[in-house]
Amino acid sequence: MARFLALPKNDPVIASLSMADVTMAPEARAEQVTRVMEARRRLGAQTRGPEPAARARMRSAEIVSHPEETTSVTGVMVFDMADPEELERLKTDLPNYEVVEDLPLSLIPPVRATAGHSEAEGLDLWHLDAVAVANARAAGFGGTGRGVGVAILDTGVDEVAEIAGRVASAFRLDRSTSEPVAIQTEDTEGHGTHVAGLVAGSQVGVAPEAELMNYIMIPNALGNISDFIFAIDFVARRPEISILNMSAGIPGFHGAMKSSVGLLKRMGILPVVAVGNEGPNTSRSPGNYTEVLSVGAANRHGRVASFSSGGSMVADAQSYTVPDLVAPGAEVTSCVMGGGYEAWDGSSMATPLVSGIAALILERLPTITLPDLKEEIIGVLQPLSGVDALRQGGGLLQLPSHMWQAVS
Structure with missing residues (x-):
C-alpha cells in the first residue's frame, strides 16, 4: 500500500x-x-x-x-x-x-561546528551583530517580537532555559487519525530546539518575546509530503500564526507542495524556508519556490558559506534564482536539547534569524500586508561585496534602520 x-x-x-x-x-x-x-x-x-x-x-x-x-x-x-x-x-x-x-521529506541536516557551552555567559553572538540587532539594542531599540506567532515546523522544541515560556503551543500528527493533537512540548531529535532559540531565545534570539508553536512535522528528522500538507492545513487555520519557519525539504524541484505554500501567502502567513546545505547549483523544495522567502547561509567573514545551496531555477515558465537572501548560518550559537549551547552550521540556522527579524517588524507594524512585510526585509538587505547574486540573492539580512536609528 x-x-x-x-x-x-x-x-x-x-x-x-x-x-x-x-x-x-x-x-x-x-x-x-x-x-x-x-x-x-x-x-x-x-x-x-x-x-x-x-x-x-x-x-x-x-x-x-x-x-x-x-x-x-x-x-x-x-x-x-x-x-x-x-x-x-x-x-x-x-x-x-x-x-x-x-x-519522503527530510531535515536539512546541519553540522555541529564547535563544542558546547553549559552557561549563557561569554557566548559568541556574532549573528546578532551581523544583522544589526546588537547595534540596535545598544542604541536603545526595545523590540522583542512580543505577541507575534511563529510556527516552527521541525523535529520539535525542548523547553530549555533559553526559551523558557516561549513555546505557546505544541502539536504532533496523530497518524491514526491524520489530525494534529496537542502535546507537552518536546524535541525528537534536537534540531528544532536550536532553531527555536535563534527566533526567540533570551540571549541568542532575535525576537525574545515571540510566541512559538512547536509543530513536530519531521519526527526524528524524517517525514513525508503528506506530513507537510497536514501541517500547512493546520497552521493556516490558526489566526495567531503570522510566520512559518521550516528547515526541511526534498532535493531538487518538486511542485507537489507549491499550491499549499501559495495558500499560506494568500492567508497572510510568511513562509520562511531554508534553501539547503548541498552547495552551489543545488536547492530543496519548498525552499526553491517563488512563494517562500528562500534563505541561504553566510559566514562571519562576509561571504556565502560554502555549503549554502542556491542557483538558477526554471519552473512554471518562470526563470529566477534562489535564495532570496542570506543570513548568518556558519558557527551560529543557540540552545540545544537538554540544556546548554552549541554553534552549528547550516541554512537551518540562517532561516530562524529571518523569521525573528520578520517578527520584530510585525511587532512594530502589526497591520502590515504580506507583500509590504517582504519588501521591508528585502528592501534593506546588505549586498556582500564580490559575491555572485546566484549565491547571495539580494544580500545579507538586516534589521531595518528606520526601526532603530531614530532611537539613538
Missing part, C-alpha cells in the same frame, strides 16, 4: 483570494480563514467531489483525508492505494487533480 496526494489543479479557491488588502493582524487572518472555509464548502457543494467513476474507484483506496469531509483549507486529498492499474485509471477519472506519490 502506497500513499498518494490528489492536488487540485488551478484551484479556484486560491485564485479567488486577494492578498493586497489582507493585513497580517490576527483578526484579519481569522476573517481570511473563514472566507477560505466557506469557499471550500461552496466548491464541494457545487462539484460534489470527484466524478462517479472516480468515487467508485476510490472504494478500493483508503482515504486518509478528504477536503469534503474535513476542515481542509488546502483542498488536497490524501489516500492509500495498492493496485497500480487502479491508480492509473483513477488519474484519468480525476481530470481536475494532479495525483502524485507521497515522497
